[in-house]
Amino acid sequence: GIQVEQSPPDLILQEGANSTLRCNFSDSVNNLQWFHQNPWGQLINLFYIPSGTKQNGRLSATTVATERYSLLYISSSQTTDSGVYFCAVGGSSNTGKLIFGQGTTLQVKP
């Protein structure tokens, strides 16, 4: 099945810094989503982005499907950005199956 790798596994930032999180996948996809899991365990959908670029406030994401990667950009980070960021992908041969990466744990220090 499709493999998903996220990097870096851990990231520590000072408040106000920018960061880039990466998601690599091993096969063609028709679905890619980014999620934030806050310190209380709640999972929030950030982007549905199988291709192209989207922006939502300080967050933006880009998926280059032909090169099998996606990037999540966090600008002017805040302490509330802390938590784990996951990408999930659905292969183009499947109808609905979504596989998660291992996540990037982000800590933003004040």
Add this chain to the structure above:
Amino acid sequence: NAGVTQTPKFRILKIGQSMTLQCAQDMNHNYMYWYRQDPGMGLKLIYYSVGAGITDKGEVPNGYNVSRSTTEDFPLRLELAAPSQTSVYFCASSYSALAGAGELFFGEGSRLTVL
């Protein structure tokens, strides 16, 4: 609009017991999922469903069963609980008119401990 509702939120089971985790969504979503998350790890797909009456295995289906008799409900059954099933279980749903899921919405999770 409640979204995705999971019950119970917490449960302790003894080895060999069985139980059902309930999941309901009120958004008329056609896709529903069950994931488990072990401490410090990512989410592993247990089972998923693309519509009522249709279910399929995910990455880690052994020891679990599901059914999807209605659009709204997607219960997960644990038979003969084992310590390896200690985890946090998340239910999720999405809507898509095309092949492949849409934006995924998660429930708050159910923390299960097997002793």
